[in-house]
Amino acid sequence: MVWNAPGPAGPAPVPSGWRLGAVLWLLGMPGGVAVVWALLPPLRAHAELLPLPWWALALLSGAQTAVLLALCVAVGTVLAPRVGLGAPAVSAWLCGAPVGPAVRRLWGPGVAGGIAGAAWLWALSWVAPAALRPTDPAAAMPLAVKLLYGGITEELLMRWGVMSLLLWLGWRVAQRGRGRPGTGLVAVAVVLSALLFALGHLPAAQAIAGVLTAPVVAFVLVGNTAFGLVAGALYARHGLEAAILAHLLAHLLSHALL
Template sequence: MSKPMAVDNAVLAESAGAPGQPAKWRLGGALWLLGMPGVLAVVWALLPPLKANEALLPLPLWAVVLLSGLQTAVLLALAVAVGVWLAPRVGLRAPVVSSWLVGQPIGPALRVQSLPGIVGGVVGAAWLWVLSQVAPAALQPSDPASAMPLVVKLLYGGITEELLVRWGVMTLLLWLGWRVVQRGQGQPGKGLVAGAVLLSALLFALGHLPAAQALAGALTAPVVVFVLVGNTAFGLLAGWLYARHGLEAAILAHVLAHLLSSPLL
């Protein structure tokens, strides 16, 4: 596992206006806005099933929808804040967004992100296709029209999930390991980076179990193994891209994995 990207002393000192680095509130606001279309897409996708079961809801439909959206928006804000505050300390970055916010050309940062992100997207799409061929029958929707819309997969899965899991959770895990093991000195070692990638990938996979239960009706052993193995594998890929190249590489890979695999599933 490669070390995170090199960071300069100004970033490690966490100065809000360090040369080449946007102020924390600007970066946080930009990343939160980047993830909000995914939140809105999920809320939009929930409307039909909620409407169909409106009589069973404990609150009026509008209140359930509003609270659902607010909950996810707040979780996104917390994850973004964690990443904005801790990522520079452990050498993790969002280079493209940061360059754009400080008025620097985004081309150099984008070029560094593009090839790894595209390769990761192709690998991810192939993995999703393989998973579709071996998925338990319980996880295959009887009505194709009930499948998650592609726009939700692209916006929420590809962008919002990366902000929540990689930018938020993985950054926090790496920072905690760095503080405990290395006393906050130097750059995190390869083992710490690998551990953060693995743990965040496992949490990413566990986060898919409720949706699997809703689709399958019960979390049988084949369903649990399939969900954990399938999502952990992609989480490892996305986590490595984030650690080695930056957040945008992981986002690009996640978006492309869904986009390229969609016609094959």
């Protein structure tokens, strides 16, 4: 066991890389399975139009998610401790250290972020472009997908993987890898990862709306960037689990309202 350099989230025990990476990958995989499961009905319904058997496309989709998740988890596992980022609760558990102190530090900020995120999603639902409002309630995204993929897998991809990489690159270029990353570098990494998080939602928006009009693009980018800023700030200051908790609560608390 080693200790990471003091960072925004505070010093925390870091287990061996392969153990932490394996646990985080396993934590994110149910989200990938949930997405594939949600895709099965439409794939079967349009099987005659598909270039491959529906089951082959489902397997390819799952494999793509598994590989991408493994890549992002590996990047975060290697780079996050170098720039003061981490997953304090999971790391403490893997190292046999008390988990309670880490959970107590991230619980309040994570819950506050989740409540703010739910309020933001509810407010967005009132101004959403008509093209993004499902006409059939049965076609809405299942709660399991929102929680497992949105709440956990996306945070591993965008915060643990992408944001850690962006902060490490900025730290290496601007500070030549010396000292702790400055506040400005952390802010840039939060903003850039939030923008990439928002851009990643455009394909889903196009699938729903049929065409990416200016109002649809603006709505998706503004709505998702705002929450990405919250999640990124939570990750930087309190650890990955705080961002995951906020994302989970935002979807859970807003699901009944949307």
